[in-house]
Amino acid sequence: MTSPRVIVVGAGPVGCVASAVLAAGGIDVTLLEAAPQLPRELRASTFHPATLDLLEPFAVVDELLRRGLMAPIFAYRDRRQGVVAEFDLGALTDVTNHPYRLQCEQFKLCEIMLDIFGRQRRVTVRFGAEVDAASVVLASGERLEADAVVAADGAASAVRKSLDLAFDGMTYEDRYLVLSTPFDMAARLDRLAAVNYISDPDEWLVLLRTAGLWRALFPVGEGESDDQALSDRSAQRRLAGIVADHEPFEVAHRTIYRVHQRVAERLVLMGDAAHINNPLGGMGMNGGIHDAVLLGASMAAVLRGDMGADRLAHHAELRRRLAIDYVRRHTHENAESLAAPDGAARQRALDRMAARAADPAEARAYMLQASMINAVTAMRDELDEVGVSVRSVDRNTVSL
Ligand SMILES: Cc1cc2nc3c(=O)[nH]c(=O)nc-3n(C[C@H](O)[C@H](O)[C@H](O)COP(=O)(O)OP(=O)(O)OC[C@H]3O[C@@H](n4cnc5c(N)ncnc54)[C@H](O)[C@@H]3O)c2cc1C
Numbered sequence: 496m497t498s499p500r501v502i503v504v505g506a507g508p509v510g511c512v513a514s515a516v517l518a519a520g521g522i523d524v525t526l527l528e529a530a531p532q533l534p535r536e537l538r539a540s541t542f543h544p545a546t547l548d549l550l551e552p553f554a555v556v557d558e559l560l561r562r563g564l565m566a567p568i569f570a571y572r573d574r575r576q577g578v579v580a581e582f583d584l585g586a587l588t589d590v591t592n593h594p595y596r597l598q599c600e601q602f603k604l605c606e607i608m609l610d611i612f613g614r615q616r617r618v619t620v621r622f623g624a625e626v627d628a629a630s631v632v633l634a635s636g637e638r639l640e641a642d643a644v645v646a647a648d649g650a651a652s653a654v655r656k657s658l659d660l661a662f663d664g665m666t667y668e669d670r671y672l673v674l675s676t677p678f679d680m681a682a683r684l685d686r687l688a689a690v691n692y693i694s695d696p697d698e699w700l701v702l703l704r705t706a707g708l709w710r711a712l713f714p715v716g717e718g719e720s721d722d723q724a725l726s727d728r729s730a731q732r733r734l735a736g737i738v739a740d741h742e743p744f745e746v747a748h749r750t751i752y753r754v755h756q757r758v759a760e761r762l763v764l765m766g767d768a769a770h771i772n773n774p775l776g777g778m779g780m781n782g783g784i785h786d787a788v789l790l791g792a793s794m795a796a797v798l799r800g801d802m803g804a805d806r807l808a809h810h811a812e813l814r815r816r817l818a819i820d821y822v823r824r825h826t827h828e829n830a831e832s833l834a835a836p837d838g839a840a841r842q843r844a845l846d847r848m849a850a851r852a853a854d855p856a857e858a859r860a861y862m863l864q865a866s867m868i869n870a871v872t873a874m875r876d877e878l879d880e881v882g883v884s885v886r887s888v889d890r891n892t893v894s895l
Contacts, residue, residue, distance in 0.1 A: 498521060498522060498523045499522050499642040499643070499799070500522070500523045500525065501517050501522050501523070501525075501643045501644070501794065502524075502525050502527060502631050502641040502643075502644045503517070503525070503526045503645040503647060504527050504626045504631070504644065504645065504646050504647060504648045504653075505527075505528065505646070505647040505648035505766075505768070506526055506527075506528035506533065506605060506622075507534075507605065507649060507766065507783075508539070508601045508604050508605055508766070508780050509647040509765050509780070509786065509787050510528075510645070510647035510648070510766070511604065511605045511608040512550070512553070512604075512608070512784050512787035512788065513645050513647055513765055513786075513787035513791040514612065514618045514791075515608055515611070515612075515618070516553075516787055516788055516791030516792050516795065517645075517791050517795050518612075518615070519552065520792055520794075520795025520796065520798075521795065521799060522794075522795045522798055522799075523617055523618075523619075524617060524618045524619070525618075525621065525639065526612070526618055526619070527621050527624040527625075528620070528621065528622050528624060529623070529624065529625035529648075530622060530623070531622055532622055533602060533606060533622075535600075535602045536750070537600065537673065537710075537750060538600075538601050538602075538780070539600075539601040539777065539779060539780035539781075540598055540599065540600050540601070540705050540777075541597070541777035542596065542597040542780075542781065543596060543778070543781045543865075543866050543867040544584060544587065544591040544594060544595065544596070544867070544868060545781075545785075545866055545867040545868045545870060546781045546784050546867060547591075547593035547597060548591055548593060548871070548885055549784065549785065549883070550604075552883075553608070554611070555604065555608060555611070556593075558607045559597060559599050559603065559604060559607065562603045562607075562706065563598055563599025563600075563705070563706060564597070564598040564599070564689060564704060565595040565596075565597060565598075566597070566598050566688070566689030567583055567584050567594060568581055568582065568583050568689065569581075569582055569584070569596065569688055569691070569692075569865070570582070570686070570687075570688040570692070571692045571693075571832075571845065571848045571849075571852075572691050572692070572693045572694070573693070573695065573845055574736075576845075577685055578685075578686050579694070579845045579848060579849050580848040580849045580852035580853075581686075581852055582852055582858055582861065582862050584596065584862055584866060586855070586859060586862065587859070587866060590863070590868055590886055591868055591886060596689075596690060596777075596866075598690070598703060598704055598705045599705070599706070600705065601780050625653075626648065626653055626654060627657065628653070628654070631644055642798055643794055643798060645764075645790075645791070645794070646764040646768045647764070647765045647766045647768055647783070648768050649766070649767045650767040650771050652764060652768035654764065654768065655764055655768050669714065669753070670714075670715040670721070670724070670751055670752070670753055671712050671714060671751070671752045671774065672712070672713045672714075672715050672724045672725070672729070672749070672752075673710060673711070673712050673749065673752055674730050674733065674734060674746055674748070674749050675705075675709065675711075675747040675749075676708065676711075676744045676747060677708055677745055678734070678738070678741065678745065679709075680704075680709045680737060680738060681709075683738045684737070684738065689704040690704075692829070692832075692833055693833075694833050694841055694845055696838055698713060698736060699713075699714065699834050700713045700733075700737070701775065701833075708747055711737065712774065715751065721751045724751060725749050727746075730749060731743055734746075752774060765786040765790060766782075766783030766784075766786060766787070767779060769783075769786065770782065770818040770819075772822050772826050774826070775826050775829040775833070778822045778825065778867065779822075782818055782821075782822045782867075782870070785814070785817070785871065786814050786818075788878070789810055789813075789814060789874055789877060789878060789881070789883070790807070790810060790811060792882065792883050793807045794807060795881075796881050802880070802881070810874075810877050813873075813874055813877055814874070817870055817873060821869070822870070825864060825865070832845075832847075
């Protein structure tokens with residue numbers, strides 16, 4: 496008897512994880528990627544504890560840890576006051592096997608997974624295979640047959656567009672400049688954690704360490720064009736605002752990131768194809784991987800005949816609600832706390848964060864939210880239903 500076949504569109508982190516989950520569920524997968532080879536642009540770099548727990552069955556976590564950097568502490572700072580609040584994820588060992596964030600570029604997860612796919616027969620990968628429509632038609636005109644299609648083709652998803660699904664947004668569109676430098680910021684800034692949210696009345700930023708680089712994310716104002724923000728002048732000015740007397744800085748990467756807080760009308764899609772979030776909580780890729788684990792396992796169960804299609808629809812709706820209620824709210828809150836427009840409001844937000852960090856119960860509650868353990872707990876019963884077991888907290892205690 497032949498196994499069911501699923502076409503997964505897009506070999507980003509979400510498409511790769513969805514392929515691995517489907518293959519583990521006994522489904523043959525054709526993974527189609529438009530690019531001629533794996534895109535290695537600089538994008539997500541933070542894997543949250545809950546995501547690492549979910550990735551464990553796919554034998555990728557050890558290799559990710561080898562290629563990345565463990566960051567148990569994340570901090571809120573003020574440019575002038577220094578450290579305001581520190582959170583140590585080490586306090587969560589009772590609910591996660593990975594009590595740290597892993598700073599590791601997303602393409603490394605894809606590299607590791609593609610390498611695994613190359614050594615087994617369930618997943619066939621085709622590069623240079625751009626899909627035009629959900630039917631699935633390739634840009635070359637070739638038409639492919641499958642029992643189901645997963646659209647993990649990113650924010651500009653051709654599959655979503657071909658289905659004419661709404662992609663409603665909030666009313667704002669933000670831009671961020673991301674700069675990376677090999678300059679050792681930790682040598683110059685006192686108590687610098689690997690993950691720092693830095694508040695400032697003039698220009699707040701997020702400063703993250705990855706293996707070998709420091710990466711800074713700054714807001715771009717309405718009056719500044721993309722070209723101006725990307726210029727050497729802007730890069731040097733912004734980096735000198737972190738460490739004053741060291742110019743010129745070597746800039747390893749620079750990119751503009753546009754944010755639309757959007758969620759697709761129906762989550763028949765996964766990852767950025769379904770929802771794009773503000774990058775401040777580092778939850779876009781993480782939320783997409785959570786989609787891939789729950790919906791990939793659900794789709795496999797339906798195709799094997801172990802579960803009704805109504806359950807897949809229910810699980811997709813749950814993921815949609817989590818994308819709206821959890822990821823969007825958390826990242827939006829984070830943005831507000833860093834960028835409050837008046838000084839008093841900003842100080843109040845920092846004071847709130849300091850009080851939270853000083854109270855072990857409040858700090859724990861906040862870390863359960865920020866580490867996405869609450870997000871996984873909120874879908875624990877549905878994960879159980881499709882045979883995925885995770886460590887989690889009591890679902891009744893989780894407020895989203
Ligand atoms: C600067 C920056 C920093 C970020 N930091 C974080 C972070 O720290 N943590 C976090 O969780 N998220 C972060 N994000 C968000 C994260 O990068 C995305 O949420 C993530 O890439 C989504 O993965 P995906 O697989 O859904 O889509 P993508 O990564 O966009 O992958 C989609 C894939 O589909 C392919 N494709 C597109 N169209 C087609 C087609 N028609 N046919 C076939 N293939 C196609 C593309 O080539 C691509 O390989 C960040 C984003 C940026 C830009």
